[in-house]
Amino acid sequence: MDDPGVLLQIIFWGLYAGCIYILLATGLNLIFGVMKVVNFAHGEFLMLGAYITATIFFLSGINPYLIILLSMLALIGIGAIVERLCFRPILGTGKLNEIFLSIGLMYIIQNGAAMIWTDNWQSIRSPYDGITVPVGSLSVPLDYIIIMVVTAAILCGLYLFLKKTTIGMQMQAASQNRKGAMLVGVNVERIDVISFGLGCALAAAAGTLWVVSGQVFNPYMGSIPAVKAFAIIILGGLGSIPGAIIGGLLMGLAENGAAYFLGGIWKDAISFVILIIVLVLRPTGLFGEKGE
Amino acid sequence: MHISRDKISKYGVIATFTLALALPFFSDSMFILNLLVLMLIFIIFSSAWNLLAFSGQGSLGHAAFFGIGAYASTLIAAQSGVSPFITIFLGAAVAAFIGILIGLTCVRLKEWFLAMVTFGFAIIVQTLTVSVLAPVTGGWDGISSARLVSPSIPGYQLIEYYAILLITIGSIAAIWYIMKSKVGLAFLAIRENELEARAAGIDPVRYRLFAFALSAYLAGVAGALQIHHIGYLTPELYGVDNSFWPITYVILGGLGTLAGPVVGTVVLTIIWEGLKATGITFGRYVIIGVILILTIIFLPRGLVSLPEELQKLRERMWKKEPPEEVISGES
Numbered sequence: 001m002d003d004p005g006v007l008l009q010i011i012f013w014g015l016y017a018g019c020i021y022i023l024l025a026t027g028l029n030l031i032f033g034v035m036k037v038v039n040f041a042h043g044e045f046l047m048l049g050a051y052i053t054a055t056i057f058f059l060s061g062i063n064p065y066l067i068i069l070l071s072m073l074a075l076i077g078i079g080a081i082v083e084r085l086c087f088r089p090i091l092g093t094g095k096l097n098e099i100f101l102s103i104g105l106m107y108i109i110q111n112g113a114a115m116i117w118t119d120n121w122q123s124i125r126s127p128y129d130g131i132t133v134p135v136g137s138l139s140v141p142l143d144y145i146i147i148m149v150v151t152a153a154i155l156c157g158l159y160l161f162l163k164k165t166t167i168g169m170q171m172q173a174a175s176q177n178r179k180g181a182m183l184v185g186v187n188v189e190r191i192d193v194i195s196f197g198l199g200c201a202l203a204a205a206a207g208t209l210w211v212v213s214g215q216v217f218n219p220y221m222g223s224i225p226a227v228k229a230f231a232i233i234i235l236g237g238l239g240s241i242p243g244a245i246i247g248g249l250l251m252g253l254a255e256n257g258a259a260y261f262l263g264g265i266w267k268d269a270i271s272f273v274i275l276i277i278v279l280v281l282r283p284t285g286l287f288g289e290k291g292e
Numbered sequence: 293m294h295i296s297r298d299k300i301s302k303y304g305v306i307a308t309f310t311l312a313l314a315l316p317f318f319s320d321s322m323f324i325l326n327l328l329v330l331m332l333i334f335i336i337f338s339s340a341w342n343l344l345a346f347s348g349q350g351s352l353g354h355a356a357f358f359g360i361g362a363y364a365s366t367l368i369a370a371q372s373g374v375s376p377f378i379t380i381f382l383g384a385a386v387a388a389f390i391g392i393l394i395g396l397t398c399v400r401l402k403e404w405f406l407a408m409v410t411f412g413f414a415i416i417v418q419t420l421t422v423s424v425l426a427p428v429t430g431g432w433d434g435i436s437s438a439r440l441v442s443p444s445i446p447g448y449q450l451i452e453y454y455a456i457l458l459i460t461i462g463s464i465a466a467i468w469y470i471m472k473s474k475v476g477l478a479f480l481a482i483r484e485n486e487l488e489a490r491a492a493g494i495d496p497v498r499y500r501l502f503a504f505a506l507s508a509y510l511a512g513v514a515g516a517l518q519i520h521h522i523g524y525l526t527p528e529l530y531g532v533d534n535s536f537w538p539i540t541y542v543i544l545g546g547l548g549t550l551a552g553p554v555v556g557t558v559v560l561t562i563i564w565e566g567l568k569a570t571g572i573t574f575g576r577y578v579i580i581g582v583i584l585i586l587t588i589i590f591l592p593r594g595l596v597s598l599p600e601e602l603q604k605l606r607e608r609m610w611k612k613e614p615p616e617e618v619i620s621g622e623s
Contacts, residue, residue: 038404040352089589095404096350100543101588103536107581111574119574223532224415230408269419272412279405280397 008138010256016144016213018252019151020206024229025236025244026158027202033175033239034195037087038095040102042203043226044109047219049075049204050211051117054124063127065146068208072201079200080193088192106223113219121216129214147209154205155245158198171195175239224268231275304551312457316450325449331561332453332460333518334537338545338553340510341538343467346476346548347503348483349398352407353414354511355534356394360417361387361512362519362529363429366437369520376438376520377455384512391508392501399500411535418530434526437519456517463510468550470506479503540580544587546594555595 028042053071057064086105090097128146132139162168173181174191182188206225211217232251236243251271258270316325341354365383369376394413398406422431429435440455441448470476481489482496489496519525538553545556560580567576587594591601 040407086585086589093592095402096345096407097588097592099350099352099404099407100539101585103539104581104584104588107536107577107584111577111581114574115578227408227411231412234405234408263423265419265423269412269416272409272416275412276397276409279401279409283401 005137006260008136010260011253012135012138012140012144014253014256015249016147016252017256018249019147020210021225021229021232021251022245022248023151023154023202023206023209024225025232025248026155026241027199027206028226028229029233029239029241029244030171030195030202031199032233034171035087035091035192037091037196038098038102038230039087039105039199040099040223040226040230041105041109042199042229043222043224044106044113045075045079045200045203045222046207046210046225047113047217047222048078048109049207050217050221051113051207051219052204053208054122054211054217055117057124064124064208064212065150068150068205071204071208075200075204076197079197082200083193083196087196088189091192110219110222117219119219121218123214123216124211126212126214141213143213147213150205150209154202158202158241167191167194228268228271231271234275235278301551308554309461316453322449325453327561327565329449329453329456329521330518331557332456333514333521334541334561335554335557336460336463336517337511337514338538338541338557339464339467339550340507340514342542342548342553343470343510344503344507345542346471346483347479347500348403348486349500349503350403350407351410351507351535352539353410353412353535354507354538355530355532356410356414356417357387357391357508357511358515358518358534359414359421359527359529360390360508360515362437362515362525363421364512365516366435366519366525367428369438370435376440376516380459380513380516380520383516384509387512387515388505388509392505394508395501395504399497399504414530414532414535418527421527421530429527432527434524436524437522439523440517440520452521456521459513459517463513464550464554467510471550475499475502540584542594543584544595546596549594549596551596552594559595 024042024046027045028039031037031039031042049071052074053064053067056062056067056070082105086101087098090101126143128142131142133142133145134140135145160168162172170181170186170191171194173184173186174188174195178188181191207217207222228251229248232247233239233244235250236245236247251274254270254274255267259267262270315328319325337354337358340357341351344351344354361380361383363383364386365376365379368374368382369379372379374382394410398409421429439448441451445451471479478489478494478499481492481494482499486496515529519529541556541560542553543556544560545554546552560583563583564576564580567579572579591597593601
């Protein structure tokens with residue numbers, strides 16, 4: 001508190017953490033918006049993205065920021081398979097069923113990953129590790145700035161995809177009114193696969209940025225960020241992508257603030273404290289219009 | 293030839309009782325007895341979770357109430373010196389009280405919001421346990437807790453087994469009574485259609501809270517039993533694993549049925565221990581995950597519906613006539 005530099009530092013960390021949450025929450029929102037599916041296993045896709053990036057990096061030594069595209073591509077495929085095999089058969093049988101199925105997916109993906117990559121904590125070094133850039137009175141790691149730029153680029157790309165392409169517009173149509181979209185000839189099942197794949201790709205991007213920034217990762221790292229991402233989309237209003245962005249940034253800031261002022265142990269708990277307070281005061285979320 | 297379903301379930305109950313009573317005589321292995329005790333505890337825990345699901349609410353953080361019951365009972369026993377047999381129920385009451393508070397935040401929300409809030413709540417409780425409450429709870433290191441039956445008494449494990457068996461039967465009987473009563477009907481009505489239930493004069497908020505309190509209470513009993521059986525507790529009690537096991541057990545056994553949690557717990561524990569014997573580590577969880585997903589997709593009413601489904605399948609195999617609709621459609 002006494003040092004404004006520390007406060008700025010916290011804000012900067014918050015923005016960086018917020019970027020990862022934004023990607024995760026946006027992907028989740030995309031899936032929820034189109035399919036109305038509650039996929040609690042979304043964090044497992046983040047974890048897979050992280051491992052795929054790290055593995056390719058270990059094998060080839062390519063700049064990890066470039067591997068992000070490969071990782072996203074791989075997760076589109078994995079996401080499409082998961083959607084087809086697991087979620088489509090139970091679509092419309094109730095939200096709780098979807099949650100229970102996600103638990104099964106979590107067991108499979110987490111421990112499958114542990115069988116391939118062991119359950120040790122790992123980390124990789126970014127090629128820009130140790131380089132800092134002066135921003136005002138702060139010196140900020142270059143990686144954090146690249147992460148923010150990459151996140152912004154991905155979000156802009158997503159925006160253009162949703163607004164300008166036929167598939168993007170079909171996705172919007174399906175999320176606004178599934179039956180209506182079907183009536184005007186949108187192949188809703190195909191749109192489901194695409195949105196699920198795209199959501200997973202965004203999770204892979206989040207996972208890649210997570211490991212590139214030097215954070216440690218293991219097969220079980222995904223579940224808590226995923227539930228936090230759910231907290232974010234509830235805070236931001238279900239199905240609202242601007243809400244997910246603002247919610248993600250707020251969550252990043254709140255977490256890093258709490259870690260500094262209350263102690264690191266509160267980093268995970270604070271997001272749920274905020275969620276419970278918001279749900280009690282405003283059940284539709286901060287920016288939501290009507291409850292889902 | 294044809295046996296009515298009532299008779300099957302009656303024989304099933306009698307057989308299960310007899311087996312549960314007689315099992316310790318077949319094997320005096322400490323390992324088996326310990327396994328049976330833990331199985332009973334998880335039957336209570338799964339049944340508690342199942343009761344909540346029966347009322348249309350899903351919790352992803354039932355480990356919170358499991359843990360609160362355990363900690364409260366241990367601390368009460370340590371402070372007052374009262375026998376764990378009494379503190380179990382006091383500790384569970386604390387869990388129920390906190391359950392009502394958590395239920396209150398969610399009763400008016402969609403069911404899956406509750407799933408998130410409870411998941412988060414387990415993390416919050418764990419955080420509190422190791423930070424603010426660490427002086428009392430021992431933080432990450434945990435504390436030792438009084439044994440249910442002192443190990444100095446000969447045959448204490450058998451006494452413990454029968455005591456826990458008694459509590460398990462009592463819990464299941466209580467749940468059976470509630471499911472059969474008007475309250476159970478109200479739960480069903482709310483689960484199926486809240487609006488219609490309200491029109492029939494059922495107050496969903498009150499019944500949901502009641503289900504939540506009762507479920508948290510029984511989860512607390514289970515948690516307290518487990519740590520008084522083991523004699524030591526750590527904040528890992530609040531872990532995701534403990535929240536997810538009852539869900540897995542209940543789904544495999546049969547969601548919303550009385551026998552489901554029992555069948556699911558027993559079958560899955562046997563599978564789990566069998567896999568453990570083969571030395572698979574991570575693969576065990578993968579197999580459990582596959583079983584869970586296959587059950588949800590292909591056997592949505594769980595193992596308890598298996599005889600019925602097989603019967604249907606057999607009838608379909610024998611009668612290979614074209615469906616009636618086709619014929620009537622032509623006429």
